[in-house]
Amino acid sequence: MKFTHQLVISSLAVFVLSACSGGASQRRQAKDxxxxxxxxxLKEWQLPQGATxxxxxxYEIPNGDFSGGVGPIVDIRPPQQVLELIPGARVERQNGEVTLWLIRQDEANKVWQTVLTMLDERNIGIVSQTDTVLETxxxxxxxxxxVVELGSRYLISRIEANNRFxxxxxxxxxxxxxxxxxxSMTNKERYNVFMTNLVTSRYDTxxxxxAARKAQELVKQIPITMGTDRSGFPVIIARTSYDVLWQRLPDILPKMGFTLxxxxxxxxxxxxxxxxxDDAFWEEVGVKPIELKDGTYTFLFGDLGNRTSINITNSAGKPVEEALLKDMVPILSAIVEQQ
Structure with a gap:
C-alpha cells in the first residue's frame, strides 16, 4: 500500500491509499x-447417574472476558507495518499508538523538524502546538x-524516558x-501507522x-593525477571512491565532448x-585542447578503495597513449571544479 497526495481543500488534507483489486468488502472480509x-x-454435558x-x-479453553468482532465484522487485512527508514530508531507499538525511540537528542530534534516539515508540505493543519506537543x-x-471516506486527527508528542528520546x-x-x-482498535493501529510512515518516508527523502549533496561536494574536491594500476600500466587516478565518482560521470563526460x-x-x-x-570551450576551462580523434571510446573505471582508476580504450579495444591520458588530467580537474 502506498501514499499518494491527491487533493487539499482548505485546511483538510486528503490522501489516497491504493490497494489490491476487488471490492472493499472482499478485501476486508473472509470469502467463506x-x-x-x-x-x-453450548449446553452443559449431562452425565448418566453414577458416572464419573x-x-x-x-484442549482446555482458558477462562476470560474475550471481546471482538465476529462474522463480516472481522477485518482480515494484514496489519500495517511501520517503514523503518530512520537509522537507529526502535519502533514501539502499544494500545494502537506508535512510538519511535532514538538514543541521541539531536536525532530526535531532526525527526521532530521532519514532522513539522511533512505537515507543512502536505498542507495538514495544526490546531495547537507547543515545543513538545502538537495537535493536527x-x-x-x-x-x-x-466503503466511505475516513478522517482522523492526531496528537504528536515528543517524549523522553530512560535516556532515550x-x-x-x-x-x-x-x-x-x-x-x-x-x-476501532484495528483502525487506530492502522491509521497511526499510516501517519508514522508519512514521517519516516519524509525523513528518508x-x-x-x-547524501546526494555531500557526494556532489566531494566530487568538487577530487584531486586528479596520473598514476599506475595494479599491473603497473599508466592510468588516471581520481582520489575518491568509485561510487562517488560514478554518480557524477553523466555530468562530467558530456562537458568534455563525450556523448554517453x-x-x-x-x-x-x-x-x-x-x-x-570548439575553441570557446577550451578557453573557458583554461587548458590546451587534447589531440583526440572523433570516434567511439570506452572508459574503464577501477575501484581502488578510496581511489578510482580511469583508463580509456579506442574503438578497437586498445588503450590510448599515455600522453593523451596526461593531457586529460587538467581537463578533468577543471570540469570537476566547475561542478
Missing amino acids: DFEYLETPA PQFYPN DWVSWTSEDE GFKISLIDWREDGKELPV DLREE EERNQSQGTIKAKYAAS
Missing part, C-alpha cells in the same frame, strides 16, 4: 460464509479498502463519511537528498562517442 454464527449455544467424568487439560486538524483518507503518534479523533464515531551511449556500473565501463569541442 458465516454459517457458524447460527451455531446453537474424566477431564483432559490438552482533520486528515482525510480515501482507500479502495474502505522519541516521538509518539496518537489518533485522537475519528470520523467516517463526515460523521464522528468511536475508533531528506537523508537521500543530503552505454553504461555498466558493475563492470565499470562507459562507452561514449567523442566530438571535438
Whole structure:
C-alpha cells in the first residue's frame, strides 16, 4: 500500500491509499460464509447417574472476558507495518499508538523538524502546538479498502524516558463519511501507522537528498593525477571512491565532448562517442585542447578503495597513449571544479 497526495481543500488534507483489486468488502472480509454464527449455544454435558467424568487439560479453553468482532465484522487485512527508514530508531507499538525511540537528542530534534516539515508540505493543519506537543486538524483518507471516506486527527508528542528520546503518534479523533464515531482498535493501529510512515518516508527523502549533496561536494574536491594500476600500466587516478565518482560521470563526460551511449556500473565501463569541442570551450576551462580523434571510446573505471582508476580504450579495444591520458588530467580537474 502506498501514499499518494491527491487533493487539499482548505485546511483538510486528503490522501489516497491504493490497494489490491476487488471490492472493499472482499478485501476486508473472509470469502467463506458465516454459517457458524447460527451455531446453537453450548449446553452443559449431562452425565448418566453414577458416572464419573474424566477431564483432559490438552484442549482446555482458558477462562476470560474475550471481546471482538465476529462474522463480516472481522477485518482480515494484514496489519500495517511501520517503514523503518530512520537509522537507529526502535519502533514501539502499544494500545494502537506508535512510538519511535532514538538514543541521541539531536536525532530526535531532526525527526521532530521532519514532522513539522511533512505537515507543512502536505498542507495538514495544526490546531495547537507547543515545543513538545502538537495537535493536527482533520486528515482525510480515501482507500479502495474502505466503503466511505475516513478522517482522523492526531496528537504528536515528543517524549523522553530512560535516556532515550522519541516521538509518539496518537489518533485522537475519528470520523467516517463526515460523521464522528468511536475508533476501532484495528483502525487506530492502522491509521497511526499510516501517519508514522508519512514521517519516516519524509525523513528518508531528506537523508537521500543530503547524501546526494555531500557526494556532489566531494566530487568538487577530487584531486586528479596520473598514476599506475595494479599491473603497473599508466592510468588516471581520481582520489575518491568509485561510487562517488560514478554518480557524477553523466555530468562530467558530456562537458568534455563525450556523448554517453552505454553504461555498466558493475563492470565499470562507459562507452561514449567523442566530438571535438570548439575553441570557446577550451578557453573557458583554461587548458590546451587534447589531440583526440572523433570516434567511439570506452572508459574503464577501477575501484581502488578510496581511489578510482580511469583508463580509456579506442574503438578497437586498445588503450590510448599515455600522453593523451596526461593531457586529460587538467581537463578533468577543471570540469570537476566547475561542478
